[in-house]
Amino acid sequence: MDKLILELKEHIIEQLNLQDLTPADIGDDEPLFVEGLALDSIDALELIVLLQQQYGIKLSKAEDGPKVFASVKTMAEYITANKA
């Protein structure tokens, strides 16, 4: 899980152009939206694209979004549970 979390942080930094951050700056449980990284709605779409491009996972239910994208850790858990 730790390896996946680190990899995910690197993907997020690259995909969302967070060039002033390093993986160490992003807490595993830190909120991705509103607080923490304060991502916006466009970033949410990019995270959906990231899941599809990097892990071949399509978020089938939009209502799952807030739970899946709560933090890097919840994203990693979702990937682990849904990866083919």
Add this chain to the structure above:
Amino acid sequence: MTAEHYIKESCLITAAGIFKNDELIFDNEGLQPSEFLLAAYKGLNLHYPKFYKMDVLSKLGWLCAEVLLQNGSLSAYQPEEIAVITANSNASLSADLNYAETISSIASPALFVYTLPSIVIGEICIRHGIKGENTFFVMDKFDADFMVEYVSGLMDGQTTNACICGWIEALGDDAKAVLYLIEKKETSREFTVTELNKD
């Protein structure tokens, strides 16, 4: 004819560097536009994480406005009193091309949002809390006559008491932005066609 509107501040960004009121404040040592804008952002010690997400046109316009307004020049105005009127000749073509490249796989939402030239005005307005009139014109080349007439017309009305206006263009290796802060208070620089054509 005596001018009724005046240039309080100006900022020019070219391949040579960044000039505030005709004075060089950041030199470009041969970098391409995207690299130069990033170097200037860091070199001028600016902090606005969203800058990294912007396309080149928005980075250019945002940076130009940041330098233009760095002395708190808008503090005397209500958000609704400040207009932003800009123009260029290639609209958002650079972002359009980047976005088109992603369509063959998975289209990028982050690139899509910059496929309108007026987005740069939005970035400037969000950063500085501006809520007044705003328009982005697309024209063959900078038309100082048009800009002076249009902005003067706006400022002669009831709501606009300050206006950021100018040219923001970025395509390929070419990038140039020049923005002026226009006010009704008299300064040594009149807001005239002759003055705008100097840049």
